Amino acid sequence: MKKNIRLIIFTAFVMTVLSSCTKWLDIQPTDRVSDESLFSDSKGFRTALNGIYQLVAAPQLYGRQLTWGINSAMANDYYSFYLNDELKSASNADLKNNNIKGSLADIWRKAYTVIANCNKLLSEIESKDDSFFQYGRSEKNMIKGEALALRALLHFDLVRIFSPAAIRNNQEPFVPYQEIYPAHIAEALTTKEIMVRIIRDFEQAQALVEENDLTTNPLYLSGGLVYRMDGTSSQDLVFFTFRMNRLNYVGINALLARAAMYAGDYAKAKKAARLVYDFGPDGKKWFGFTPEYLTNNVTRSQKLPEDLLLAFYDPKLITNIKNYRGNLTFQLNTSYQAFFPAAERDYRRNIINTSDNVSYKWLESISQTSQNLIMPVVRLSEAYYIYSECLYREGNTTDALIFLNKIRSARGKSSAFQDITENGYYAELLLEYRREYMSEGQTIFAYKRLNRPMVLGNQTIEVNDRFTAPVPEEER
Secondary structure, three states: OEEEOOOOOOOOHHHHHOOOOOOOOOOOOOOOOOHHHHOOOHHHHHHHHHHHHHHHOOOOOOOOOOOOOHHHHHOOOEOHHHOOHHHHHHHOOOOOOHHHHHHHHHHHHHHHHHHHHHHHHHHHHOOOOHHHOOOHHHHHHHHHHHHHHHHHHHHHHHHHHHOOOHHHOOOOOOEEOOOOOOOOEEEEEOHHHHHHHHHHHHHHHHHHHHHHHHHHOOHHHHOOHHHHOOOOOOOOOHHHOOHHHOOOHHHHHHHHHHHHHHHOOHHHHHHHHHHHHOOOOOOOOOOOOOOHHHOOOOOOOOOOHHHEEEEEEOOOHHHHHHHHHOOOOOOEOOOHHHHOOOOOOOHHHHHEEOOOOEEHHHOOOOOOOOHHHEEEEEEHHHHHHHHHHHHHHOOOHHHHHHHHHHHHHHOOOOOOOOOOOHHHHHHHHHHHHHHHHOOOOOHHHHHHHHOOOEEEOOEEEOOOOOOOOOOOHHHO
8 A cells, every 4th residue: 555645845944933033043033945055054054943942832743732632632631521522532543534634634635744844854964064054963863863753743643543553463554654855655554663773763763963962062951951041142052952852862862762663672761761761860961850849839830841852942832822721621531530539749740730621831921932843742751750660571570660660769759669460560650641741732642552451430441452543545
């Protein structure tokens, strides 16, 4: 089976998407720019890459659907009565309904638009010597690595939405891997086939960005939120900061662990997760966990940013959220109360407005304005979950519980989880995904990867392939 991926011509998209963005690069856009002009100097590659980051922040992708939108609705994070028809269909796994078909097709088209632009940048950079770039090999490899990682990430999320999970062992091809620019037709691949390519690109990307993030400019990743989220005032170096919002070395390794886990390559997942863990509180201390006192007052850090390894950025995020929601409340599924027993401390409860049953994550904060504009994609805590599960699969249940309890303790829990039975362990692991990633769009894929039912109060929802969206009709 072949999927017809429309030829997307690379034009002046960078100029249009950057017209309102000055976070990474202060550029005065023009109406039109040729390929030759754009890539005539190294700053053009910076411009192109920044433009791609603006595209992934669009509502069709991480600005809504792949975070607090369709993905979170599929996980039943919300009480469906207060949702619009689109998200009700997602919540009910009614993914062939006309109310959601168009939005799913938009995800597909937008993702492949971004992928095409990644491939264009990658094709252009191959012919450039290291000396072409202001900071030589380190800058060239960083740009190339980020583009590769973005390509892998978009394909990965397409697979998780439009293809059965690897555990289902479905041999039918669903999603193409597009790695050539330009291309009209790409062969669709099975989940296992495409995951090999996704993992390959993450591994190559990790090696490419390593020099910049660990040797050339380590401060912009290791220096805390003041650099990772708020950047630097130096115009010459601004492109190399904001590493939380970019595909950085630690974030790529976390995504590699996530992808390897999804593919069932537990040895590779364990190795990548351990590397990420070693950058946390028990290792290099580049990343930590938001302290409780920053979550329980009016100036709360609503997105727990200290452990965010990757969070995309959009200056229009709050406006877009308000415009989409209108008068809808997006109340959380009341089953969330069972995730946070009253007898247990867990400061993730502080991120929920319990009087209205809504998450503070996507409400406008007057005090934490930087957090208003970011979309969490992967957290340090996920490395703990993956490493714990890999240990559990090896039969090392003692250490598996130690690492699972590290996160519970880091989030304020005083009790230790001790159930080593398979049902008990995985029930708690999935509850941890829910607590940590509530309304961030990741929880559904933990259930899908494991093919375990969602238990919400008295309701049990079988997963199987119910949350696999049909490939858009025009692409079949």
